[in-house]
Amino acid sequence: MSMRQLPPASEHRRIEGFGKQALETGRNRLLVTAAVIALAFTGIGVRLVDLAVVGGTEQDDRATLTTQPPALVSRADIVDRNGVVLASSLPTASLYADPRDVIDPKDAARKIASVFPEVEADKLAKQLAGKGRFVWIKRNLSPEQQLAANRLGLPGFAFIEEERRIYPHGPLNAHVLGATDIDGNGISGVEAYFDQRLRQSAKPLSLSLDVRVQSILRAELSAAVSEFKALGGAGVVFDVRTGETVALVSLPDFDPNDRSTYKGEARFNRATKGVYEMGSTFKLFTAAMALDSGTVDMKGGYDATKPIHIARFTINDFHAEKRWLTVPEIIVHSSNIGAAKMAVDVGGAGQQAYLKKFGLLREAALELPEIGRPLVPGTWREINTMTISYGHGIAVTPVQLTAAIGSLTNGGILRPATLLKHEPGTPVAGERILSQETSDKMRQLMRLVVAKGTGRKADAPGYYVGGKTGTAEKQFGGRYKKKALMSSFVGAFPIQNPRYVVFAMVDEPIGNKRTFNYATGGWVAAPVVSRVVAQIGPLLGIAPDMSGDEPLSLPLIDDERRRAPKIAETSGFVKKASVSSGVIRPGAVLKSRTSVPIKVPPPPAAPPRKAVPPPKADGAPKNETPDERIARKTREALEQAFAAQ
C-alpha cells in the first residue's frame, strides 16, 4: 500500500497528471467492455427467459400428418376406380461402366456375363476396350442382381439410380394403360395421353376401370377367342348413367412390363382404334330413329316378302320370313329388308342426323391416343341409307357403339364415354337425343331379342339382358369374304333399369361342333356377355331378380300376335301403362286422360308371379303384398317368441 503515500507536492501534480489520464483511459475501456458484455448477457438472458418461460417463438410442436406424400418418384401412379394400383414407378438401379477405368475388359466382361446370362461377354469386352466413357451394362436391376453385381467388386463399374414403370396386373389393362419406353415416357394408351399430368402431379390418376370386371371380361373373351380359334376380340363394359368405361379389353394384348411383347398385332386396340361394320346391331339404331321420329310405331311394319333390288345390289334376309313383319318382328328376325325399308322411311338426311346425335359419325372422345375415325360414306345415297340401316357401309369403333347403345337404354341420353373416374355427386355430361318413350320401347325390343330371338344365349340367371347380335362379313379390298365374320353382341342389363352395357366381339371365329359350325354373334359373342353379366352383376351390387317372370311386357310377335285376342292387341294404352308401373292387376280400373274409366283386360299370357306365393290357409289375408307379408311374419315370430317364454 506504499502507493498510497502521497508524493511531494511538486511531483504529485506531475504524476497526478499522468496517472489521472491513464486511469481515466483504463476506466473508460473497462466501462465500455463491461457495457458490451452486459448487453450481450442481457440479450442471452432475455432469450433464455423467452425460451424457457414464454415458450419461444411460435413453434407448433404437434405432429402434422402429411396427407400428400412427397413425390418419391417422378411419375404418378395410375389406379383403378377402387384405388388398386395399375401402374407405378419404382426406384431401381442401373449398371453402367466407364471403359477408361476398366482394368481388364475381357476378365470384367466374363465376370459380368456370369451374373447376367443375357449379356454377351465377347460383345461387352469389345465395348469395354473401346474409347467411349459410358457403356450401359444392364438397366433396372432387381435388388438381388444389384447385390450380385456389387459383389464382383469390379473397378470402373457403377450404378445409377433410375426409375422403372411397373404394371402389377401385367397384360390385364394393357390396352388402356398403354406402354412406356425405357426412360419412362408414355408411348401409348393412358400413359401417353396423360403423360404431362402424370409428370406434373404426384396425385394418383384414378381411372374408371374396375380390375375385377376387367379380369372377368378378359378371361371370358379370351376363352371365346381360343375356343373359336379367332384372330382376336374386343370387349367393353360401359356405365350407362355416367359414361364411365368400367372395363375395356382388346385381344391379343401385351404385357406392358415386357417391352418385347409390345409389337405387331398385339399393339392394336380393337376396342377403340379398330373400326368395324357392326352388322345387325345397327338395326337397333334404325328402329330407334324410326320410332323416335314417328315414321312407324310398334304396331306398324313393313313387307319383307321379296328382296330389294337396288342399283347392282340385292338386299336379302338371312332367315327370310317372306311376309309382312311388324317392327318388333323385324328386330327379332333381324330382317335386312325390313330395316332397309324402315330407314328409307326416315330418309337419308334424318338417318344422318340421328347417327350424328348417336356420336357414330365422329371420333369418340375417349382419353386415349388410339382412337379410330369412323368410316362413313362420302355421299349418302339411298343405297347407303339402306345398307347402313343394317350395319353395312359404315364402320365404327366398339366404344362408339357401346355409348350409343347406352343412350337407347338409359332413357335417351348420350353419355360420352370416358376412362376417368366420375366422382359421385358431380354432374355428368350428357345430351338428350331420344325421348323417354323411345328408350322404353327400345328396351322392350332389345329384351325381345334375348327372350325370343337370336340373343337367347346372352341371358344370365337373375339378370335380364336385352341386346342385339351382330354378324358382319369382313371386307377385304372392297369385297366381302363369306367365311371371315365379325361376330358381336351388345347388351344392356338389368333391362328393367339398365346400369351397364356389355359388348363382346370376336374377330373371325371358326364355328365348332358345339355350335354346329355356327360362328354368328348369337353363338359366339352372346354367351360371353351372359357369363360376364352373371359374374359382374353380384360384384357391382345389382340386385338380381330370381322370380323367373319377364320383367317387361313384351310386344307380341309372329304366331302369338296372330293368335292373341283382338282386345289385347288394340289396347295400346293399357299395355303401355302396365309397362311403366308393372304392378297393374287384372281387373283394375285405370283413368285415361279423358277421365273415362277403362277396364284392364286380363293379360293374354301372364303366368302367376312366383315371387308372391299363393296365400296360405293360416288366415293370411288374400292379395297380401310382400311388405305386408313380411310384417305379418315378423309379428308372428315375435308373438311366438314371447309365448315360448
Place this chain on the structure above:
Amino acid sequence: MIIKRSTLLLLLLAAAASVSLFVIKYRVQDLDDQMRDLSREIVETQENIHVLKSEWSHLNQPARLRSLAGKYLEVGPLDAERIGGAERLLDTLPDRAEETAAVAPAKAEAAQ
C-alpha cells in the same frame, strides 16, 4: 483480496449458465440427429410402402386370387342365387299354423 459475495454469485451463475448452455446445445444436436434419422426413415418407409402397394396389387390380381381360391378354399364367386331380400329369409321360418300344430302335441306330452 476479498472477493465480493455478489461477484462470486455472478461467477457461479455464469459458470452454471455456460454449463447448461453446453448441455442444451448437445441435447439439441442429439434431437437434430434424431430428427434427421427419423425423416430418412420416413422417406424409406414411404418408399417401402410405395413398393409394397404395387406388390399388394400384384398379389391381388383377380385371376390369381381366383385360382388360389379354387385350390385352397371351398368357396366360389358370389352368384345371383345367393342374393335376396328379407322376404326370402322369412320364407325359411315355419308358418304359425304348422308351428302350433307341431308344438301342441309336444306340450301335451310334457304335461303328462
